[in-house]
Amino acid sequence: MTTELLATTTNPSPRSAMSMAVAAEPRDDEGDANPRILGMRCRNCGRAESLGANYVCAGCFGPLEIAYDLEIAARTLDRATLATRPAGIWRYLELLPVTAPPTRGLQVGSTPMVAAERLGQAIGIEPLWLKDDTRNPTLSFKDRAVAVAAAQASTFGLEALACASTGNLAGATAAAAAALGLPAYVFIPADLEPAKVAHALAYGATVVPIDGTYDDVNRLCLEVADELGWGFVNVNLRPFYAEGSKTLAFEVAEQLGWRLPDVVVSPIASGALFTKLAKGFDELAAVGLIERTPVRFVGGQAAGCAPVAHAFTTGAEDIEPVRVPETIVRSLAIGSPADGRYALELARASGGSVEAIDDADTAFALRRVAALEGLHPETAGGVTIAAAQAARERGIIREGDEVVVLLTGNGLKTPDAATFDVQALPARRGLPGLAPVLPGRFSAFEAWYEA
DSSP states (O other), X not given: OOOOOOOOOOOOOHHHHHHTOOBOOOBOTXXXXXXXXXXXXETTTOOEEOSBSOOBOTTTOOBEEEEEOHHHHHHHXXXXXXXXXXXXXXXXXXXXXXXXXXXXXXXXXXXXXXXXXXXXXXXXXXXXXXXXXXXXXXXXXXXXXXXXXXXXXXXXXXXXXXXXXXXXHHHHHHHHHHHHTOOEEEEEETTSOHHHHHHHHHTTOEEEEESSOHXXXXXXXXXXXXXXXXXXXXXXXXXXXXXXXXXXXXXXXXXXXXXXXXXXXXXXXXXXXXXXXXXXXXXXXXXXXXXXXXXXXXXXXXXXXXXHHHHHHHTXXXXXXXXXXXXXXXXGOOSSOTTXXXXXXXXXXXXXXXXEEOHHHHHHHHHHHHHHHOXXXXXXXXXXXXXXXXXXXXXXXXXXXXXXXXXXXXXXXXXXXXXXXXXXXXXXXXXXXXXXXXOSSHHHHHHHHHO
């Protein structure tokens, strides 16, 4: 099974490709070049590039990724050593594009993996694990990616941290910039959930709403990054940003006792997280931390914005963009996913799938996991839970498979989603919900309770 599939990105102009390159060799604490980090290489043509704030190959305009010498990494990365290291993503330093843990920044990673026995029984998947990444500092997995990008922004001397965001990245970028003492500029679709806008504003970011879709926002950010030279975590810092997602794979393997699950279920927005999970598993095997075993990768998209799922279902080779997403799952509403082709290839090559989930099923999944496991994910988590059930019903997930489902954001950011497609009724005895306002007397409570 080929799992080392790299993220791609929108091809910029030749001017963009050259002007956004800020060369910087990786250095260790003594200032010497670090042989563990080889630089950058093009996923399409293999061309080598200097490490820098750049994301496209100067030769073919393909996507760049970080290149490592994994033999060097393996010399200091073993289970015994990891057991002595503090919690957080930097415990896996040898597989990240930094020479040393940053001295400033948020404490990210080492989130719990929950054994979801009751939910597993309900959807026919046993054993079922929920990787609860809602526990990160800004309540989403985006803190992982931003932490790595922010560390490099400081190294490159970039004067501001910025992003194009569907929601969770906004808060993660704003918080990381605040921790580093950098200004933050967050570009979002104007119809983003108010809770996510407020979250970014709370950290002192400048939030710029754009009249249009996420793809419109992203195109603008390509231009701003080119003209102003800011550190856009998912544009000119994208190769570093994407590497942060691998730490989810590292933690899943470690928390399972240094082995791989049979199936991983992940949301697909741009597709970067989906593909980097596979890359993370590959690297763990390459350095000898785990045995290389087959993993099926199942992705979930909202049916109202499901270009990868549509291609998977129809057998298409190309991803047809969705011009106007129509879904409550705004965090996954990317109509032209930069890494969509690679996500599609990974699902097919691994024997997995990409599932399109209706909004009503997403909301039902949110209510179900909350009631059965006491967890409150945002809409993307509802998509992954429903995608796991759909894959089980279609036989992609088989009886006895050990399955890990990713919950990538907290439901406090999407407060209206859990009640979507449900008629609001006042609570009464045996019926959860919001009770009417009662006088502060037991007799009044008793009368309501016994009614």
